[in-house]
Amino acid sequence: MERDDETSLMLEPSYPDSVISIGKVTLGEENRKKMEKTKRDKQRMRITRIACALLNSGGGVIRMEMENEDVRPTEMGLDIERSLRELIQSKDLLAFFETKQQGKCFEIFVKSWNNGPFSKDSSVKPRICSLSSSLYCRSGTSVFSLNSREAFDFLKNNAEILGQEPSRKILKVMPKVLDNSNPADLIFQKYRLEYGEILPFPESYSIEFKQFSTHHIQEYVKNMIPEYISAFANTQGGYLFIGVDDKHRQVLGCAKENVDRDSLKSVIARTISKLPVVHFCSSKPSVKYSTKTIDVFKEQVFYGYLCVIKVEPFCCAVFAKAPSSWIVRENNVCSLTAKEWVGKMMDADPEFVSELTEDFESQLSLSHSPPLCRPVYAKKGLEHKEELQQRLFSVPPEHLQYTPKSLCKELFSQHEGLEELINKQMQPFSRGILILSRSWAVDLNLQEKEEVICDALLIAQNSPPILYTILREQNAEGQDYCTHIAFILKHKLVNTGGYTGKVCVIAKALCLSSESSAESLKGAVPLIDYPISYNLADTQQMEALLQSLVIVLLGFRSFLSDQLGCEVLNLLTAEQYEIFSKNLHKNRKLFVHGFPGSGKTIMAMKIMEKIKNVFHCEEKRILYVCENQRLMDFIRNKGICQAVTRKTFMRGNFEHIQHIIIDEAQNFRTEDGYWYQKAETITQGDKDCPGILWIFLDYFQTSHLKSSGLPSLSAQYPREELTRVVRNADPIAKYLQGVMQDVRKKPPFNIPLGYLEMFHEAKLVPGVAGNLEIIEDLNLEDMVIFVVEKCRCLLRNGYSPKDIVVLFSKASDVEKYKDKFLKETKKRKVSQINDEFIFADDMLDSVRRFSGLERSIVFGIDPRATEPAISYNLLLCLASRAQKHLYILRLK
Structure with missing residues (x-):
């Protein structure tokens, strides 16, 4: 590779890791000393740039061909080592880099960056790795570049001053103005100076003297001023004098023959306008400066010009250029923009309001994790990643274990010779765990390959971890498939699971055929010989890697992401994961019964993503059907399927649909036709290749007395149950348990009696504090005042309007009471100017239309069913929508 542009630095294909080859490089200290400096620096910077990109992107390998004539073992060279130490800001190169030489092939193994403490250095590192921040500040009479740690402190301080943390609010900030009492301002006001005149002040914190270059003046100014503009703007402002001898303070200017006044001003303006700026405030002003060209006379004869740039203090951050920091993006090494770089440097765990913090426990914090990770939380009371790992992937003390046992038994019985093949491959290993899957591709949210057993x-x-792919027969693409899955798995373990050790995944594709019980594909031998430190040394390392695997397999995008404005992951429960892991080829029809708050809608979304990968189908082939429009809109906005209500489903022609997911099926009715038979006909019509029909329901939340159209309970087979109530805070969950008991004692006639026995299997997940208030005998005016005042109080404590919903018994009540709430909030807004809260349309709804959704705070207004037989069911549906605070208000 002769080109040095960033687009030429690309990942090499056919490796289960990020491997970047950079062509010929001279290595060894003595050899590099003999090189031309320009070439030596070019090679060093190329290696450093790639190392930075790999550090920031999950790790990988830099591969080069030694340009040296001999192939004796050699070292990189001190200049390369020094540059890599500057990159990680530590002397301990082995913490992130190891090297190997095989003949003329020289490899640098790069571990993923993480911002935890070094083993020999207790200080905390920056969030991402950078060679230079390109942020400058003044110190005394000097300009200095902030290293990554100093840059982080500078950015954090500015963000805190502007009010971004901890509440994450952005304030409008007026730009600061340089104090005009500065002595340099007197000179700045002048229009004429004498050649050789001594300025009456020295260089200082806010004053810098520079001379004009003797050649290429405009190019000199363009290259020189960015770091001074950045430094003054980021400190307290200042004056840059161009044309003054810094040692003697003499005015020298620049001869008029060598510079054009207007051209010089234009160059300065263009240069400053291109400086990257990053804002923490909402006003987003540009860099404020003034340029003055002062005439210089020599013995009363016009000689030339002195140029002064007055720079005002900047509200946020001004860069001299984009930071020297890189990342691997779409298989290319790309530089980060200043905005991207600040975003990653400042990336931190979300600042929950205190009330929300109590509900979740961190499973993966950004404070000690690789740069691309997102924070992961588990609901209090649920299994942590350590417990999930022990339950799903426990490491036996003295032997090698195959898991899951049921899948092993099924696969070995279906495929003759498979057990023999796997046993043969496992002979060298005495301790650990072999995790079988019908498709690790699907497990990683990729498409299944039909040829894979x-x-x-x-x-x-x-x-090191090894991924085996067992193929039905010889396939030229088998090794490529295995390599690609190993590549994705390795990076997910680091960038999603947060694994901070040295890690690789070896890819090995095998063929099982009738002629030979075990035949290894050509090219299956790994082409990278990793250092021994990439082996898993003990149980602690194996379990740490498996806990990262738990996050990869059980993590899903939390509903908190939308509330907090940043990506947050939660973990499935073991109960949910066992259902999600089912073989869809064998479980094309399934009824999933789940208690209120057991995660049925989450499971429905996860299953639809899996359907797309298992059956290679587009989103338009998957249909989600529910009873109410708000739930339909919520799912439709996820972009994972087509979504309709039951009424629309019964009116439309859905012949293009292959797979159907039904949610909240207990509230379906047959008034528009037999929806179940229609769904079954669409998905099960092709006997040779039926589609998926999964139905999620909870009879306890039935909100009508009509026929649901579901088959009888005994005919709902196969069937699975979600028994853990994971959504609601403790007092709400206990209240739900009591209401479920009431439903069980007085069930509507359309609920199967056998289903009611599930009540005894309900498992509440304790540990989440919350609030439940039931207030009786309110008049209408007091009820409205209570809700508005309580909302204002909750908003002051950090909640947002998106966290609140007010639910009425009937849809007609929404319009009936809406004006009263709006009137009350407007009245309070007038009396209390700072309170801008007002009820939005999506904060008011009926219990039935809100079924399947949830909010942190729910107000239930006079919950009374038209049919007394379903009063408890309606109350259950109402209460189960509340995650944290539930207020039930009954009118007189």
Whole structure:
């Protein structure tokens, strides 16, 4: 590779890791000393740039061909080592870099960056790795570049001053103005100076003297001023004098023959306008400066010009250029813009309001994790990643274990020779765990490959992780498939699961055929010989890697992401994961019964994503059907399927649909036709290749007395149950338990009696504090005042209007009471100017239309069913919508 532009630095294909080859490089200290400096610097910078990109993107390998004539073992060279130390800001190169030489091939193994403390250095590192921040500040009479740690402190201080943390609010900030009492301002006001005149002040914190270059003056100014503009703007403002001898303070200017006044001003203006700026405030002003060209006379004869740039203090951050920091993006090494760089540097765990913090426990914090990770939380009371790992992927003390046992048994019975093949491959390993899957591709949210019998991931002591792909027969693309899945898995373990150790995944594709029980594909031998430090040394390392795997497999985008404005992951429960892991080829029809708050809608979304990958189908082939429009809109906005209500489903022609997911099916009715038979006909019509029909329901939340159209309970087979109530805070969950008991004692006639026995299997997940208030005998005016005042109080405590919903018994009540709430909030807004809260349309709804959704705060207004037989069911549906605070208000 002769070109040095960033687009020429690309990942090499056919490796289960990020491998970047950079062509010929001279290595060894003595050899590099003999090189031409320009070439030596070019090679060093190329290696440093790639190392930075790999550090920031999950790690990888830099591969180069030694330009040296001999192939004796050699070192990189002191200049390269020095540059890499500057990159990680530590002397401990082995913490992130290891090297290997094989003949003329020289490889640098790069571990993922993480911002935890070094083993020999207790200080905390920056969030991402950078060679230079390109942020400058003044110190005394000097300009200095902030290193990554100093830049982080500078950015954090500015953000805190402007009010971004901890509440994450952005304030409008007026730009600061440089104090005109500065002595330099007197000179700035002048229009004429004498050549050789001594300025009456020295260089200082806010004053810098520079001389004009003797050649290429405009190019000199363009290259020189960015760091001074950045430094003054980021400090307290200042004056840059161009044309003054800094040692003697003499005015020298620049001869008029060598510079054009207007051209010089234009160059300065263009240069400053291109400086990257990053704002923490909402006003977003540009860099404020003034340029003055002062005439210089020599013995009363016009000689030339002195140029002064007056720079005002900047509200946020001004860069001299984009930071020297890189990342791997779409297989290319790309530089980060200043805005991207600040975003990653400032990336931190979300600042929950105190009330929300109590509900969740961190499973992966950004404080000690790789740069691309997102924070992961588990609901209090649920299994942590350590418990999930022990339950799903426990490492036996003295032997190698195959898991899950049921899948192993099924696969071995279906495929003759498979057990023999796997046993043969496992002979070198004595301790660890082999995790079988019908498709690790699907497990990683990728498309399944039909030729694959199964995949198996080996996590064993004294070995790197190995991914085996077992193919039905010889396939030229088999090794490429295995390599690609290993590549994705390796990066997900780091960038999603947060694994901070040295890690690789070896890819090995095998063929199972009738002629040979075990035949290894050509090219299956790994082409990278990793250092021994990439082997898993003990149980602690194996379990740490498996806990990262738990996050990869059980993580899903939390509903908190929308509330907090940043990506947050939650973990499935083991109960949910066991259902999600089912073989869709064998479970094309399934009824999932789940209690209120057990995560049925989350499961429905996850299953639809899996359907797309298992059956290679587009979103338009998957249909989600529910009873109410708000839930339909919520799912439709996720972009994972087509979504309609039951009424629309019964009116439309859905012949293009292959797979159907039904949610909240207990509230379906047959008034528009037999929806179940229609769904079954669409999905099960092709006997050779039926589609998926999964139905999620909870009879306890039935909100009508008509026929639901569901088959009888005994005919709802196969069937799975979600019994853990994971949504609601403790007092709300206990209240739900009591209401479920009431439903069980006085059930509507359209609820199967056998289903009511599920009540005994309900498991509440304790540990989340919350609030439940039931207020009786309110008049209408007091009820409205209570809701408005309580909302204002909750908003002052950090909640947002998106966290609140007011639910009425009937849809007609929404319009009936809406004006009263709006009137009350407007009245309070007038009396209390700072309170801008007002009820939005999506904050008012009926219980039935809100079914399947949830909010942190729910107000239930006079919950009374038209049919007394379903009063408890309606109350249950109302209360189960509340995650944290539930207020039930009954009118007189």
